[in-house]
Amino acid sequence: MLGKLIKQEWKAVWKILGGINLFMPCLTLIGSMGLLLFTAVQIDEFISSMLVSSYGMAYGLTVFAVTVGIMIYIGVRYYRSMYGSEGYLTHTLPATPLQLIVSKLIVSVLWYWITIFVMMISIILLVISASAAAGNPIDLPLVWHELRELSYGMRREGISLVGTVVAYTGMYLLGNVFGIVMLYASAALGQLFDRYRIISSVGIYFGFTMILQVLSFASMFPIIFMVNEVENPLTIFWAIIIIGYVAIGLATAGLFYLTYFLTKKKLNLE
Numbered sequence: 001m002l003g004k005l006i007k008q009e010w011k012a013v014w015k016i017l018g019g020i021n022l023f024m025p026c027l028t029l030i031g032s033m034g035l036l037l038f039t040a041v042q043i044d045e046f047i048s049s050m051l052v053s054s055y056g057m058a059y060g061l062t063v064f065a066v067t068v069g070i071m072i073y074i075g076v077r078y079y080r081s082m083y084g085s086e087g088y089l090t091h092t093l094p095a096t097p098l099q100l101i102v103s104k105l106i107v108s109v110l111w112y113w114i115t116i117f118v119m120m121i122s123i124i125l126l127v128i129s130a131s132a133a134a135g136n137p138i139d140l141p142l143v144w145h146e147l148r149e150l151s152y153g154m155r156r157e158g159i160s161l162v163g164t165v166v167a168y169t170g171m172y173l174l175g176n177v178f179g180i181v182m183l184y185a186s187a188a189l190g191q192l193f194d195r196y197r198i199i200s201s202v203g204i205y206f207g208f209t210m211i212l213q214v215l216s217f218a219s220m221f222p223i224i225f226m227v228n229e230v231e232n233p234l235t236i237f238w239a240i241i242i243i244g245y246v247a248i249g250l251a252t253a254g255l256f257y258l259t260y261f262l263t264k265k266k267l268n269l270e
Helices: 002-040 045-082 097-133 140-156 161-190 197-229 233-265
Strands: none
Touching (some): 002 045, 045 097, 045 161, 045 197, 097 233, 140 161, 161 197, 161 233, 197 233
16 A cells, blocks of 8 residues: 555656756756857957856856755645545545655655755756866866765775765665654644644744754754763764664654654644
């Protein structure tokens, strides 16, 4: 049943999320063509710099808007299908609350990761185009050489560059899962109210965010202590990695269980 739920959820969201993800490559293509056009046509330097700066600001705002827009859509979609008017149909399906939550979480996380990947590729391609347009194309062999030198330097300190990238990438991806689960938990708590449920969910989400910021700030103190007291950088590195994974993992598990419990025991449909 879980597989069918995942397939159905994917079919319900792929058009909107796919369209949003197509927007970034199109914007990158337009920007790249514009940058190449500037090099082919004689344009006043001041006007050219103004156009490039304006496009850069618009591109940065678009990246931010796409990221936030995806999260808003995921949250709204989850609330409506689980606790809104669509919830009556959702909860008549021959599936447990756990299966419903997991299926939506898997699809949401996959689409968010796809969005991050598309944005990274788009930004890289735009940077390459900008460098070529400026007459200073990126020297890939030089970049590879610098990465190897960095890897050798880190290896002398007992730290693997590949291991570092994998460890922090994994933590970042786990953080994405936590962010979506926090949306789900906020919606699950918000549906307990009889009035202003969506506003309550938004307020709860910002409350979670504030608590997270305070805890993140507090966690800096033991890290500063370790930096001052521990001489081996490898020890500090692995301590940060382990603490990060444990903290994010426990927080994700706790909010996921809260979402499951409220959905199963305290369901309050509109």
